[in-house]
Amino acid sequence: MIACEYCDLLHRERELAHGQKAYCSACGGLLYRRVENSLERTLAFAIAALVLFMVANLSTFMLFSLEGRVQENTIFSGVEGLWAGGAQALALLICFTTIVAPLLSLLTMIYTILPLLLGARPPGVAGAMRFIGSIGTWAMLDVFMLAVLVAIVKLGMMARLELQVGAWAFVAMMVAMTAAGSSLDSGAVWARIEELE
Amino acid sequence: MSAPATAAARGLIRCHGCERLSRRRRLGAGASASCSRCGTLLQQRQPDSLSRTWALVIAAYICYVPANLYPVMVFSRLGQPEGDTILSGVQVMFEMGWWAVGGLIFFASIVVPMAKLLSLTGLLLSVQWRSSWRPRERTVLYRVVEYIGRWSMLDMFVVSLMVALIQLGAVATMEPGIGATFFAAVVILTLLAALSFDPRLIWDQMEERE
Numbered sequence: 001m002i003a004c005e006y007c008d009l010l011h012r013e014r015e016l017a018h019g020q021k022a023y024c025s026a027c028g029g030l031l032y033r034r035v036e037n038s039l040e041r042t043l044a045f046a047i048a049a050l051v052l053f054m055v056a057n058l059s060t061f062m063l064f065s066l067e068g069r070v071q072e073n074t075i076f077s078g079v080e081g082l083w084a085g086g087a088q089a090l091a092l093l094i095c096f097t098t099i100v101a102p103l104l105s106l107l108t109m110i111y112t113i114l115p116l117l118l119g120a121r122p123p124g125v126a127g128a129m130r131f132i133g134s135i136g137t138w139a140m141l142d143v144f145m146l147a148v149l150v151a152i153v154k155l156g157m158m159a160r161l162e163l164q165v166g167a168w169a170f171v172a173m174m175v176a177m178t179a180a181g182s183s184l185d186s187g188a189v190w191a192r193i194e195e196l197e
Numbered sequence: 198m199s200a201p202a203t204a205a206a207r208g209l210i211r212c213h214g215c216e217r218l219s220r221r222r223r224l225g226a227g228a229s230a231s232c233s234r235c236g237t238l239l240q241q242r243q244p245d246s247l248s249r250t251w252a253l254v255i256a257a258y259i260c261y262v263p264a265n266l267y268p269v270m271v272f273s274r275l276g277q278p279e280g281d282t283i284l285s286g287v288q289v290m291f292e293m294g295w296w297a298v299g300g301l302i303f304f305a306s307i308v309v310p311m312a313k314l315l316s317l318t319g320l321l322l323s324v325q326w327r328s329s330w331r332p333r334e335r336t337v338l339y340r341v342v343e344y345i346g347r348w349s350m351l352d353m354f355v356v357s358l359m360v361a362l363i364q365l366g367a368v369a370t371m372e373p374g375i376g377a378t379f380f381a382a383v384v385i386l387t388l389l390a391a392l393s394f395d396p397r398l399i400w401d402q403m404e405e406r407e
Contacts (some may be wrong), residue, residue, distance in 0.1 A: 003204035005209040007400040010202045028335040078357035087373035126214040126235030147354030
């Protein structure tokens with residue numbers, strides 16, 4: 001039996017085919033899903049995203065040229081600019097949502113799944129799973145990318161903006177992170193833990 | 198009619214850590230029960246969901262006023278500062294003929310935060326008034342609020358990019374305005390409010406009626 005997270009209605013669990021999802025009959029909320037090789041897939045996407053994270057944050061994000069001056073920018077430049085401009089709280093928030101939260105989310109996924117695949121239960125796995133569930137709201141890679149497009153349009157009149165390696169790595173990281181998140185089936189995690197015990 | 202088959206009505210508690218159902222037991226004062234599988238504290242509903250959500254929503258309404266009155270960005274050209282609020286920023290974009298981008302910012306920065314605050318207020322009032330009106334639609338509304346809230350950060354990211362890019366010393370600089378901090382506070386407070394609201398409360402009213 002499983003209870004819907006949104007309306008508490010009880011449902012009998014049924015076998016699903018790979019890639020299928022079950023929804024609540026009362027409120028339409030997602031009950032559970034089944035992903036083929038959920039743990040392996042999540043781990044693969046999370047490691048790929050972590051590599052891309054490093055590329056995205058260490059290389060140039062975009063080139064900005066205005067009146068003959070060319071300026072290199074990284075993701076962190078925005079944080080520095082806000083901090084220097086006196087909006088420290090906002091700088092911390094931007095840093096958290098574009099850098100810290102995605103990194104923590106990826107590291108927690110790897111921390112949880114890698115030991116499980118190797119046959120050990122990582123300490124604090126329940127907290128880690130809850131953390132993965134709640135940190136997702138704060139990792140705003142997609143929102144940031146849309147903001148980059150808006151900035152390109154807004155500044156396009158007076159300056160030239162060219163996306164660099166860092167930006168493409170950022171987009172790829174966003175895709176890999178989304179794939180990791182949607183491959184993670186918490187049911188598979190707990191089934192694996194029960195198997196190990 | 199028989200009681201609806203919810204976990205609570207059947208004396209079960211859903212663990213919010215691992216989703217396992219546990220039987221509810223009578224506990225002595227000050228005692229608590231944990232999930233047998235993952236050890237998470239068992240709670241039938243989110244604790245103090247209504248009062249916590251109210252507090253966050255009211256704080257968000259308060260921050261909403263300076264967020265819209267004060268400039269989010271201050272652009273100085275040759276030492277002449279010129280502030281843009283969220284609304285005037287959108288207005289400028291429409292005047293320039295950037296309909297798509299202007300519309301996007303209008304939606305993310307003006308429509309979404311307001312709709313979110315009003316929706317949360319409506320949901321809170323409906324639970325408080327023990328309404329049995331369209332529980333399914335109200336739950337869907339909650340999920341939309343939960344999903345869409347983060348997109349309000351869009352304009353704040355745009356501000357951070359502009360501030361980083363436009364630094365031409367004495368010629369032109371872009372600085373964050375105080376409105377930006379308040380606006381970010383509205384986004385954070387409403388995100389936290391959505392997380393602290395327990396949508397199962399909508400359905401609990403249904404059971405009491407039957």
